Amino acid sequence: MIKIGLILEFEGKNLFRKYNIPLVNSMLVTNEQEAIEASQKLGLPVAVKAQVLSGGRGKRGLIKIAKTPEEVVEKAKEILNMESDGRPVTHLLIEEAETIKQELFVSMLFDPETYDVKVLFSPKGGIDIETLAKEEPEAIETFIIPFGDRSYPYYFMYKLKERGIQSKQVVPLARIISTLVKMLYDEDLQLAEINPLVINDKGEVIALDSRVVTDDDALFKHPERKNYLSETLRHTKAEKEAEEAGLSFVDLDGDIGMLSCGAGMGMATADLIEYFGGEPRNFLDVGGGASPEKVSEALRIMMEEGGLKAILINAFGGITRLDDVAKGIIDAKEKYNINIPLVIRLTGTNQEEGVRILKEHGLKAYLDMEESIEDVVKESRGGQN
């Protein structure tokens, strides 16, 4: 299962461009030479913007303005030497610098409770929107669009005019907001946000940033997203491999490897490991209905990632067949060098067959979850309580 979710600024802007949301010109570069060339084509001054997933780039020095060719080189170099989310910055967006008269904020998602589209809008945009939400909540307006209503710009024109936005800006603004609503549906987005959405010195309304969260479950409708740079940036090697194998990999800090089927069970297992005094190192969820190959691959990735003192396999078979899980374990044990304690717990669909397979290969299977967890915590401490 490929996980993309949040995409990079330039990827979000490419989506915006497809829907004619107004943007300033920009170019993606990976080194100073390209940055200089881009700034020559775009014209100075330019903004040099790190393409990273975490927010607050301005504060963290990941966005800088360059007014001369020398500054372009200097700022590009500076930013390319920085890190974000534990990785070096590899891509910059060189963008025409805008003269900003006002910064606005717009963000929207499907409300999980009502399924309506919930649109947040504020005439006070910029970097501190979460602070604003706390300190001046009345500065943020909420518009509700009932599910399925393909909203038109005039709807938002009414709303915005009621909030005192000027005639001149109300038209492009309303068009941008209604376009974003359309994009939620047609592009399968979980979140579409522009902050800041700026009014420049010519009175034009322009999307200066993008924050777009895609729905990974809809990848089959948008296969081009598999090639997004954000996809490769997001993951460690193990996460990437897990993804390719259709697994979910969560990095933690301890020394017990955890393999389970289902996220809820995984969380409860982690809770119990901590309850019994252990520390989970990672959590590999093979999901429902995992094949032997998937289980084996999960164990390979876990071993390669290293840092483990013991592994717990906690499988409760619903859609998953425990004979498949057992076969996967045996396969991994034979192929990869699993030299640490392997604590296995199997209950559910085809449990007897699973236990039998393990037994044939000299492996014991717990039936009780707490017993198995107590055991793996003990093993992680070298067999001592």
Place this chain on the structure above:
Amino acid sequence: MIKIGLILEFEGKNLFRKYNIPLVNSMLVTNEQEAIEASQKLGLPVAVKAQVLSGGRGKRGLIKIAKTPEEVVEKAKEILNMESDGRPVTHLLIEEAETIKQELFVSMLFDPETYDVKVLFSPKGGIDIETLAKEEPEAIETFIIPFGDRSYPYYFMYKLKERGIQSKQVVPLARIISTLVKMLYDEDLQLAEINPLVINDKGEVIALDSRVVTDDDALFKHPERKNYLSETLRHTKAEKEAEEAGLSFVDLDGDIGMLSCGAGMGMATADLIEYFGGEPRNFLDVGGGASPEKVSEALRIMMEEGGLKAILINAFGGITRLDDVAKGIIDAKEKYNINIPLVIRLTGTNQEEGVRILKEHGLKAYLDMEESIEDVVKESRGGQN
């Protein structure tokens, strides 16, 4: 106003391909050499199909099967030497020949009375569908999909199964039909038709032809259609020029040029010309709200097309301003060599100003339509009744 309407087989199939309607492989070629190369890539036997707008290609020898490379050259040559719709055949589609077990027919459009999508389906497709409709109307089924219903394949599965179509074919068939319904909306089609829709020897359902009528009024949503080959094939030079000028040009057989605003008025004018014993040569509709430039251009095109003994300009100004019409006439008279009688009739919006402008330039304007038509018919006979 560009008029495309009905598009060529290969253009329709390109649309089908975008929606995954099953097709056999094919290549577009313009000479025998390309035809040979295409047949080598596709594998023999192939069908050699003239890309022309009129139907009944099989009967007219515009589709031929070639089993050997020699036959490919021969058939391609033959067809490229033929004519259709008064033009030489310039493009061929070379297509893998299919082994046909059964020919079906499906066609659909928005019903102008109810706005529902009306789907016609017959298990007896092939070239004689209009004959079938007359002689065996019960062989054609009609399915009605209420407007706005985005029909799903299962809907047509129910319908087709009720008509005794086998399980195996019912699935691809229902998928094709529901896809065509979707295309009517999303591609702004006025008609989507596949005849024959064939079941081949492997039991696969394949669209062997396409007949697609596009909505020219929706060109702004589908700008790529401006480059369709069908667009260039459809028109004479005069029609093409008229189109580019935003005019509607209709070729007739007589010797009186007719320029009017509005199709209904044009038809009624033609009726009256014939009533008074004249013969309209063509009919140029400048539409509503024509500018002076449009009127002038219309007269230029009409003169260039030639064959006229007199011209009637019958303008009733509603949205059209008659001063604009008058200015256009004067402009054309000054620029182009209009050496035949020009009978003008103006009534409606800004009539006085229009008449005044004509008078200033020595031109008379009728106010009564019948009088003007009687006059132009007389002029077309050299001034004699």
Place this chain on the structure above:
Amino acid sequence: MWSKSQEEVKIKMAVLLTKDTKVIVQGITGYQGLFHAKKMREYGTQVVGGTRPGKGGTEIEGFKVFDTVKEAMQETGATASVIFIPASGVKEAAFEAIDAGIELLVVITEHVPKVDVITIVEKAKKHKINMIGPNCPGIITPGQAKIGITPGNIVSPGKVGVVSRSGTLTYEVLEQLTKAGVGQSTCVGIGGDPYKATNFIEVLEMFEKDPETEKIVMIGEIGGSAEEKAAQYIKEHVTKPVVGFIAGKTAKKGKTMGHAGAIIQGNVGTAKGKIEALQSVGVKVAERLSEIPKLLES
């Protein structure tokens, strides 16, 4: 004095257009929109303003300009709107007017995509508003008001209701009637597109019920089956005399829209078929437009 049922009818007809109807123009700052806003005002129509998103609060040639239809309606009390907007913007403009609660919507614009037209008409039906068009000359109530582009100088008040599928041909008929001293109660140009909001039948029904209308003129043309359906309706529901005219008698047989078009529509659509259908239900059909006034007298 009107009986109660006649009174109701009178109100219904008034829904379409009287001198008291307040009208706004969507697209009032455009070339056509402004030109015809002025023409409508000159004719006596209460054109109380118009819309042009982004120009709200300004004025143009004495017309107030609003950003949105809702604001225009709230500030002026308008109940009718006429759309003079390029085809690509018509769907949004019509949706806005319908959502804002307009009662009468006239769409003048031609070349609106057919799927858009159908979508608009379905929405108008759902909201039970009166919509005329697209691609139509609009409505004129002689001596009172006009919405649309029918020239004001060719009509005169009277008792003949005119309904027409053709634009310019309508003007011709109105002028011939006026010249012949035959006044008109209301003229509705329903538009020439195959898909449209109001067709012959709806207008025939209004004329039949309207006490101001004594006789009816109906202008059709080749293509489709609206005239044939109207004939059927006239047979069953219309007691007032109807005079008809069909344009396109000499038209070459056009290309059909493909097999489905031919099969669905059968042989309907020719001038001959339409004339026969109308004649068979007692409608007098004029061969030339100029015969219409005479046929109305007899």
Place this chain on the structure above:
Amino acid sequence: MWSKSQEEVKIKMAVLLTKDTKVIVQGITGYQGLFHAKKMREYGTQVVGGTRPGKGGTEIEGFKVFDTVKEAMQETGATASVIFIPASGVKEAAFEAIDAGIELLVVITEHVPKVDVITIVEKAKKHKINMIGPNCPGIITPGQAKIGITPGNIVSPGKVGVVSRSGTLTYEVLEQLTKAGVGQSTCVGIGGDPYKATNFIEVLEMFEKDPETEKIVMIGEIGGSAEEKAAQYIKEHVTKPVVGFIAGKTAKKGKTMGHAGAIIQGNVGTAKGKIEALQSVGVKVAERLSEIPKLLES
């Protein structure tokens, strides 16, 4: 003997699932579909057939295969359907079942696009059908029948209603209850997706009204605000004792979905917040799953 109002309630609960419910499997020829169709049949569920378009008229492992849901319902009298179809086909399959008039629809498939889920749920609501899922283990009525993937060997009939957002965790709870001798009336796995057809509140309402259910177990996890809303509902409407469990107490604070996500959802979503919300309305919250049977007794 039941009073009348209890009788009505009994019927309502029976709508979900009894041994008499006839069930079809959409996607019955698939690996998972066939495997679980057999498991359901073994457990006693009346699995009367399934669908696989194109394979209508065949049989697989004793199950009749139909092309369409409508045919399957007509020929078998089925009123419930369970979907085992890849995510990309779920919307169409669910629409088909709803349009065919199914009364209970369970969607097991995970990773259904969110816009599709919302569209399906809206349609299900409009047609007033009971829908569970997607991405859920389904329903089991111990000793009678099951729809979905809950293992049959971990449940036993009794008086505790179980409702859970998590798949595998549900099984764990059921097994612990069964081992401890605590039988279950019905277990509904509502699924772990943020968007879903049935949430805690609807199931709590059923359990409150169901005479077979005396106590309730509710399994939640971090994220969203469904548990907080359920707490509010319990306070106002639930008189039966509720024992809760929340998974994810040690989870790192996840990345939010952006500012809107954070602002809209506020501080809800943490295990701590959920546990406190439940405790504040009298729900006993277990720290470990194994404590649940004991908490039910007290």
